[in-house]
Amino acid sequence: MASARRALEDLMTWPGLSAAPARCGTGTAVVAEGGEIAHFHSGRQADLYLGRPAIQRLHKELGHSTALRLVPGSGWVSVVLGGDTDADLVITLASVALRAQSERADDAEAGACNLGHTSIIPTGHTT
Numbered sequence: 001m002a003s004a005r006r007a008l009e010d011l012m013t014w015p016g017l018s019a020a021p022a023r024c025g026t027g028t029a030v031v032a033e034g035g036e037i038a039h040f041h042s043g044r045q046a047d048l049y050l051g052r053p054a055i056q057r058l059h060k061e062l063g064h065s066t067a068l069r070l071v072p073g074s075g076w077v078s079v080v081l082g083g084d085t086d087a088d089l090v091i092t093l094a095s096v097a098l099r100a101q102s103e104r105a106d107d108a109e110a111g112a113c114n115l116g117h118t119s120i121i122p123t124g125h126t127t
Contacts, residue, residue, distance in 0.1 A: 002043075003043075003081045003082070003083055003084060003086050003087035004040050004042070004043045004044070004046060004081050004087070005043070006084070006087045007040070007046065007081075007087040007088075007090040007091055008028065008030070008040050010087075010091050011030050011038070011090075011091065011094055012030075014094075016032055016033070017030055017031065017032050017037075018030075018031050019031070020036075022036065022039040022040075022041070022113070023036055024039060024041075024113050026039075026041050026042075027039055027040050027041040027042065028040045030094070032097075032098055032101050033101050033102075035049075035101050036049065036113075037049050037094065037097035037098060037100075037101055038090070038094060038097060039113050043081065044080060044081050044082075045078055045079070045080060045081060046078070046079045046081060046090050047076045047077065047078050047079075047113040047114045048076065048077055048079065048090065048093045048094065048096075048097045049075055049076050049097050049100060049101075049113070050075060050076070050077055050093065050096050050097055050100050051075045051100035051103050052073075052074075052075045053100075053103070054096050054099070054100055055070065055075065055077065058096070062077065065089060067079050067080045067081070067082065067085075067086045067089060068080075068089075069114070071114045074114055075100070076113045076114045077093065077114075078114045079093070
């Protein structure tokens with residue numbers, strides 16, 4: 001729980017970011033330019049919208065983290081929060097999420113975070 005709180009508190013110091021109830025109905029969203037870029041569903045999971053192009057471009061690098069989970073076809077990544085390094089990962093990926101915000105209108109799945117998906121796979125696996 002402390003790592004989620006630390007990441008959220010850090011993001012709230014960034015200009016242009018605010019907190020709101022997550023549109024999926026569970027937890028807190030981080031909002032930028034009117035769109036949700038991250039969801040903190042619990043003290044143990046955060047989802048960030050990176051967009052499919054960024055996920056494809058960064059797939060190899062994302063695969064090095066055991067804390068990341070992907071849902072095939074989703075523009076969101078899930079981070080399993082277990083400590084400070086995972087909170088740092090959320091904060092780092094938030095910058096990618098901010099860049100992806102401008103491309104969201106072209107992504108039909110942009111609003112559907114990974115909460116409740118049972119098909120989440122570790123990033124090191126291929127589909």
